[in-house]
Amino acid sequence: MSEHHYRLHATWTGDRGAGTSGYRDYDRSVTLSIEGKPDLLASADVPFRGDAERWNPEDMLLGSLSQCHMLSYLHACVTTGVTVLSYEDDATATMTVESTGAGWFTEVVLHPRVVVADASMIEAAEAAHAQAHDWCFIANSVNFPVRHEAQITAAS
Numbered sequence: 001m002s003e004h005h006y007r008l009h010a011t012w013t014g015d016r017g018a019g020t021s022g023y024r025d026y027d028r029s030v031t032l033s034i035e036g037k038p039d040l041l042a043s044a045d046v047p048f049r050g051d052a053e054r055w056n057p058e059d060m061l062l063g064s065l066s067q068c069h070m071l072s073y074l075h076a077c078v079t080t081g082v083t084v085l086s087y088e089d090d091a092t093a094t095m096t097v098e099s100t101g102a103g104w105f106t107e108v109v110l111h112p113r114v115v116v117a118d119a120s121m122i123e124a125a126e127a128a129h130a131q132a133h134d135w136c137f138i139a140n141s142v143n144f145p146v147r148h149e150a151q152i153t154a155a156s
Contacts, residue, residue, distance in 0.1 A: 073132035
């Protein structure tokens with residue numbers, strides 16, 4: 001077993017001059033920084049008075065799940081001899097918000113479209129999604145279902 005640590009610096013940049021004097025008096029703008037990487041401009045989601053041009057926490061959670069599955073899947077394919085030529089995902093998420101403002105994700109569905117080198121690899125490529133799900137650190141860290149509905153085709 002090993003342990004990994006991560007560091008991130010978050011800076012609120014939304015003070016319009018009066019701080020948080022009122023709910024509508026400040027921007028939800030945030031800059032996320034990790035040493036050696038480009039800054040990520042973030043905000044709240046639009047329904048929560050955020051900036052539509054910036055990444056929000058919900059986008060980043062969905063992106064983390066999609067990317068983690070993809071990287072785990074590519075590794076699973078390597079270990080089973082499947083040659084992946086392309087991989088795209090149009091991931092979707094569903095979130096419920098109560099009238100009190102409390103909310104949670106209820107499900108994420110990944111929709112990977114994978115092209116493998118040969119038709120003989122399709123069955124193993126399909127099975128690799130289950131292995132990828134088991135290996136995905138992010139999917140193993142959330143309390144809602146993360147499903148995948150994959151389409152796999154062969155180049156030849």
